[in-house]
Amino acid sequence: MGLTINQPLAKGAGPPYSWTGPTDIDAHLGQDNLPTAVQASNGTLWLAWQTFRFNNARPDIIYRTLTNNVWGSIGRITSLNYNTSPALAQLRNGTIMLFWSQRQTVAFNIYYERFVIDQSGVGSWSSSVHLTTTSFNDTSPAATVGVDGTLWLFWQRSNQSCTITCSQTKEIYYKTLKSGSWSSESKTTGSASDTNWNWLPTVATAKDGRLWLAWSKGGQSAGSSLTSSIIYYKTYNGTVWSAETQVTFPALNVNSDQHASILQDRNGTIWLFWSRTSLTIPMFIIYGKFDVHNGQTLSSATETQMTNEASGIDSQQPWAVQGTSVGDKTIHLFYSSDRTNNDYDIWSLASPSISPVHDVGIISATPSINVMYAGGLPGKQTSNITISVTVVNYGDFSETVRTIVAVSNLTSISLGSQTQIINIAGSVTLYFPWNTTSAKPARYNLSVSALETTSSETTGNLGDNTVSVKNSIWLLPWGDVDQDGSVTLGDVSVFFFDYGFGPAATPCGTSHCKYFYFEDINNSGAVDIIDVGIAARNYGTFT
Helix, strand or coil, X not given: CCEECCCXXXXXXXCCCCCEEEEECCCCCCCEEEEEEEECCCCCEEEEEEECCCCCCCCEEXXXXXXXXXXXXXXXXXXXXXXXXXXXXXXXXXXXXXXXXXXXXXXXXXXXXXXXXCXXXXXXXXXXXXXXXXXXXXEEEEEEECCCCCEEEEEEEEEEEECCCEEEEEEEXXXXXXXXXXXXXEECCCCCCCXXXXXXXEEEECCCCCEEEXXXXXXXXXCCCCCCEEEEEEEECCCCECCCEXXXXXXXXXXXXXXXXXXXXXXXXXXXXXXXXXXXXXXXXXXXXXXXXXXXXXXXXXXXXXXXXXXXXXXXXXXXXXXXXXXXXXXXXXXXXXXXXXXXXXXXXXXXXXXXXXXXXXXXXXXXXXXXXXXXXXXXXXXXXXXXXXXXXXXXXXXXXXXXXXXXXXXXXXXEEEEEEECXXXXXXXXXXXECCCXXXXXXXXXXXXXXXXXXXXXXXXXXXXXXXXXXXXXXXXXXXXXXXXXXXXXXXXXXXXXCCCCCCCCCCCCCCCCCHHHCCCCCCCCCHHHHHHHHHCCCCEC
């Protein structure tokens, strides 16, 4: 029988909030730890965690889903080996990705399974995939999907070396999954001057496209400058990582901050949650902080204690997720606690409904063709390119939205603006034509903006209102036979070699009697003196 969740009453969207709970998500004997969650695009919320309920000697990975405010039954992912620290994400195509760390012999490696719904609407888990292969210990995975659909997977790698005494290092690594292919792994923390542990990563994608990576720095590493763990973060804007920034400030060598969770809610607010313990009194308490300026002042934001239990009761390993279904727009803060019966269960706190909010965003901006000849080719290629822009309304109000499109090289060319009403949960696709007849051969950047005209969004929600695509459109010069963006001696030589030839009606065997269709620039049916002249005139053009 499913567990029904009564949602808090709606209130204004801006924090701070009065949280409700805690609610025991699954009361069952056997320690339950390390929750992770993802809000799926179909409205279902997925929650996974590790449990010792099946075997006191080793944990397994289980999950549960929340649909229409009702929790479903438990699903089990693993039944062999030692399995810990799950992480969830959803790909653009709807596939649920579940990662975890498994030890089969000596070392922990990262594994994953995919939950896919087939054409008949039936969902099933794939077989497990062994992702990392190392003699070190890979644990604590964290995953997010970027605005371009790339999946980013981060994890902690621990390496212990022993001579007379043993020392251990902990650094954060990552891989990406793009177009079905995994990248090689890379390290994203640590330097020659950083002797601290960098461990327990968490990651989220903001509306402006930035990745937010947070983790614990410090710990009991040999030569460490910190015996306390402190939460740091950095962001990735699609090109470079920002500098590391300290974001929590525990009493050094007294308290320690671990297991951070970061998210951006429906109103654009950036949230950070973590668990803090005393180095003298082993008790975990969950803290949080928020920033309504798209994270600009998160480091200096006030810390708030989220849990308040009796002495000796742990509240730890928080994971926060924003509900986005029709009946659930709360922030769910899941965590592990032994607040009853000295047995760790998964509990949750809930914010009020993060509504009503104003929020529109651009989900696609695509030219009808990316590479073509400037002005087209007579009889063969149109001179027009059409930019299609899709704007969606994520908010709780019908919105009037003005969309503006421009292309630019050395100067900007406006393609105009269009204003449309977009209903709640609706979207609109707009089309902007560009006649390239007078455009110079060049690579053009595409810029699109969509702004509400009768209301205003928060700073955080404005992040997806603009799209800029560098070198989105490439206009080639006439005479560029090999279509590399330039007219060189090789291109002009082809015109002279093919001079006088037209398209052959039948194969010519070994003799040369055909031409490339884009050599016939004037569409005369053959490579004539006009075509050769155009190629010669454009000689030396580079884009």
